[in-house]
Amino acid sequence: MGNLYHQLASEIISQIESGVYNVGDRLPGVRVTSTQRGVSPATVVAAYNELLSGGYIESRPRSGFYVNKSVIKDFELPQITQHKMIPRDVVDQQMILELFHQIQEVAEVNLGGAVPDVKVLPTALVEKSIAKMARLERLNVCSYESYARGNLPLRQQIAKRMALLGCQLNVDDIVITNGCQEALLLSLKAIAAPGDYVAIESPSYYGLMQIIQHLGLKAIEIPTDPVEGISLDALQLAMEHWPIKVCLVVSNFSNPLGASLSDAKKKSLISLCRKFKVNLVEDDIYGDLAFGHQRPSVCKRFDEKVIYCSSFSKTLAPGLRVGWVASRQIAPVVGQLKFMSSMACPTIVQYAVADILKSGKYERHLRSMRIQLAKSMHELITAIERYFPAGTRITQPQGGYVLWVELPSENLVSKSFDTYELTLRLMEEKIAITPGKIFTTTSKYKNCLRLSSGGLWSPQKEKALKRVGELIKQSYKN
């Protein structure tokens, strides 16, 4: 048995710390754990005894072992910013493009991207499916995908998965797109005209703002709680004040905050949108990446009129560029727009994703990826605690890749501090972070940044984060 039980106990502790198991959760029984982990029942019993003596779990007679105490670090949360909710043009997008170009060219360690490290992606699975489908569908993969809405086997698989989320869809309600970005772009194009107002979270994913700018729309930033998501009180105020056409939310493990809407809040958001006749667009790109066992629900489950957008970029591979829009109401228009702009998505990748979904290997892959993400998020948080100045506030998402950091505004050496300048400085050392100011149309968030483990922590990332902390601390009086 040797050290095996100790290793198993450590793994379970890190799952508790990172939120895979919450206080009160029941651990799987000895036999199940023994089968799952490929160790003997005696090893599991020894590991559970270690957890019992450490106070991590408790034993309840005839019931099992339950998580006893939370060892998740207690950081203060970033503050909800208060700002004037007025329609604004999105500007400065060229700066963002240049910044990302530079990051791609220069950075050796990326601590800011909401992207998976290739090592956590199922590359062999993707490669095999592409080769298999290229062989099986030899003639089809060289043709245009015959329907503007995309590959039928893929739409069937997506419809089946969405049925499990409580969304009843026909295959014709789904349009396959080049990633979630195009899904959002075509959806907004289908329902909004230049000059229309779009309510978004604040801070908000810069890609959404790029779409808003591209379509000549105006963004109204709504204060957003770092844990519970968009403020419905503030949203209602904005809706009373402005003729908002669309509300766009990332419903689960948002980017950059990592916030999620509870079911009750999802329902209230829908009621609010109905009351003010506002179209609700839901971006659920991170929904499959919950750290815990329960995949969160989606707004669309509670109202079939919700326009749902997602992709496989964060779970299978961003390079596949496979996403989709699900909406009975706008699918015909989105399909037309897709056809006009690029005819269809590449055929082979659609067949390959359909094959992966059909085989059941996607679910299997998600199970291990989620544990991996939880572990690396925990390591990132622990490193922030180690290296960042006292008073740093962070979010502690329960899924996805990213968290949001707010640096203290007291004790600064000079009057202003801008994480954009810090980003440029770090680039000289080939380290990338994502500065706060690109997540807003206003001048906020200069003392904020987005960080990510990419799903995999490493000594190189630890060293780079330490350096980020050192440079930040130079801007503070000890």
Ligand SMILES: Cc1ncc(COP(=O)(O)O)c(C=O)c1O
């Ligand atoms: C919230 C959100 N929506 C959409 C996208 C774009 O996704 P895709 O790469 O599938 O186009 C991203 C990518 O980071 C994102 O974070």
